[in-house]
Amino acid sequence: MNIPRFWRKINNRYNLMGTKCENCGQTYFPPRNICPNCRREGEIVEHSFEDEIGELITYTIIRSAAEDHEKETPYILGIIELEENTRLTSQIVNCEIEDVEIGMKLKPVFRKLGEQSKDGLLFYGVKFSPIGKEE
Amino acid sequence: MTGIVSYGVYVPKYRIKVEEIAKVWKEDPESIKKGLKVNQKSAPGQDEDTATIAVEAARNAIKRQEISGEEIEAIYVGSESHPYAVKPTATIVAEAIKATPNLTAADYEFACKAGTAGIQNCMGLVNSDMAKMGMAIGADVSQGAPGDALEYTAGSGGAAYIIGKEDVIAKIKKTTSYTTDTPDFWRREGERYPRHGGRFTGKPGYFSHVIGATKSLMDKMDTEPNEYDYAVFHQPNGKFPVRAAKKLGFNKKQYQDCLVVNKIGNTYSGSTLIGLASVLDESSPGDKIIATSYGSGAGSDSFHIEVTSKIKEVREKGPKVNYFLEESKYLSYGEYARNKEKVR
Ligand SMILES: [Zn+2]
Numbered sequence: 001m002n003i004p005r006f007w008r009k010i011n012n013r014y015n016l017m018g019t020k021c022e023n024c025g026q027t028y029f030p031p032r033n034i035c036p037n038c039r040r041e042g043e044i045v046e047h048s049f050e051d052e053i054g055e056l057i058t059y060t061i062i063r064s065a066a067e068d069h070e071k072e073t074p075y076i077l078g079i080i081e082l083e084e085n086t087r088l089t090s091q092i093v094n095c096e097i098e099d100v101e102i103g104m105k106l107k108p109v110f111r112k113l114g115e116q117s118k119d120g121l122l123f124y125g126v127k128f129s130p131i132g133k134e135e
Numbered sequence: 136m137t138g139i140v141s142y143g144v145y146v147p148k149y150r151i152k153v154e155e156i157a158k159v160w161k162e163d164p165e166s167i168k169k170g171l172k173v174n175q176k177s178a179p180g181q182d183e184d185t186a187t188i189a190v191e192a193a194r195n196a197i198k199r200q201e202i203s204g205e206e207i208e209a210i211y212v213g214s215e216s217h218p219y220a221v222k223p224t225a226t227i228v229a230e231a232i233k234a235t236p237n238l239t240a241a242d243y244e245f246a247c248k249a250g251t252a253g254i255q256n257c258m259g260l261v262n263s264d265m266a267k268m269g270m271a272i273g274a275d276v277s278q279g280a281p282g283d284a285l286e287y288t289a290g291s292g293g294a295a296y297i298i299g300k301e302d303v304i305a306k307i308k309k310t311t312s313y314t315t316d317t318p319d320f321w322r323r324e325g326e327r328y329p330r331h332g333g334r335f336t337g338k339p340g341y342f343s344h345v346i347g348a349t350k351s352l353m354d355k356m357d358t359e360p361n362e363y364d365y366a367v368f369h370q371p372n373g374k375f376p377v378r379a380a381k382k383l384g385f386n387k388k389q390y391q392d393c394l395v396v397n398k399i400g401n402t403y404s405g406s407t408l409i410g411l412a413s414v415l416d417e418s419s420p421g422d423k424i425i426a427t428s429y430g431s432g433a434g435s436d437s438f439h440i441e442v443t444s445k446i447k448e449v450r451e452k453g454p455k456v457n458y459f460l461e462e463s464k465y466l467s468y469g470e471y472a473r474n475k476e477k478v479r
Contacts, residue, residue, distance in 0.1 A: 110190040
């Protein structure tokens with residue numbers, strides 16, 4: 001990941017900032033500047049997903065990963081639905097592999113996503129965690 | 136009056152028991168537990184660090200009072216384990232609570248008391264109307280060298296306090312500090328683990344400063360120990376805060392509720408602030424709290440706090456300290472070492 005690209009997306013990555021089409025109501029994450037349903041009629045505005053509770057649609061267990069995520073294996077990579085038809089891929093944390101379940105409710109949490117190199121930039125952003133008992 | 140508008144806590148879910156660490160170093164867990172009055176400590180997940188803990192605590196504080204990030208005009212993050220040597224943790228927090236760009240921000244370092252130093256700074260800004268509200272955070276993912284006594288207690292966690300004048304849940308009536316150059320604990324630039332002066336440093340370090348600051352505050356407030364409902368002290372282990380409290384004339388009822396060190400270890404910059412949060416979780420309007428931090432090197436900040444009627448509605452809107460004490464998953468030493476990247 002290069003630095004300008006990461007920097008431009010900080011608000012999306014930290015705060016789950018996506019977009020919404022005011023015309024048809026469809027939300028987008030990652031954000032889109034044009035609504036594919038409405039094209040020119042679409043009216044795109046910023047839309048935050050950070051208070052949304054997501055649902056786990058499907059997942060896979062990653063047992064061998066590229067060098068930068070090697071130390072984290074095995075880990076859970078899930079597809080999470082935030083709102084109707086708005087899905088994203090994210091690591092599921094605070095969850096044992098034997099406890100992961102399709103349909104489980106997930107909340108966004110702030111975690112380290114990776115690092116550029118040993119002496120390079122640290123990348124932070126959202127991952128998802130099961131909702132605790134009290135929540 | 137200036138005081139605490141909101142507070143938020145975060146402690147990672149992982150724990151490691153004293154037995155598990157003692158097994159590796161062939162030490163006797165019972166004598167360690169008895170000596171330190173600590174049974175286990177908290178440990179971060181492999182993708183957690185001081186910045187992520189600070190952000191989670193900050194978000195829990197924001198959530199409690201439904202404050203908008205833009206209202207926070209100052210952020211100070213105190214830690215001895217900032218992820219970068221150069222590049223502030225505070226800007227990461229500011230971005231993650233949408234407080235940017237109209238605010239001042241900086242990182243603080245003063246061993247375990249950098250978070251309370253941040254509270255004092257926020258009080259100064261709010262009192263002088265330089266900021267509407269400020270946020271002070273104490274957070275750490277502390278490291279003890281493998282095999283060092285600190286490895287049994289060095290925990291992870293943090294707390295965030297929003298300081299302001301309106302809608303305060305607790306007034307901070309006075310704060311006072313006690314600071315000297317005392318070389319009891321240090322880490323040189325570029326070194327991975329801290330070093331310490333060993334056992335003898337308790338007296339000139341922790342006890343002299345905690346007792347000095349607390350007494351000085353009571354003198355200025357013209358109060359006696361029995362006037363306080365709660366007494367919170369920095370918790371490097373389970374023994375020191377109890378001994379300091381007794382020396383100062385506080386009783387068990389006043390100090391025992393805030394002792395979380397036996398379950399999560401010493402959370403360094405988070406320690407006093409999490410202890411105070413556990414008291415706010417349970418306190419009643421009108422309660423008087425005295426809270427004193429300690430940072431090696433050395434200094435203590437002491438606060439006289441009075442709870443208002445606002446506390447009851449606000450505290451229910453965020454996770455309490457007990458929630459974090461209960462949510463736990465135990466690690467083996469191998470898993471713990473891998474998470475902390477001790478084994479490379
Ligand atoms: Zn549309």
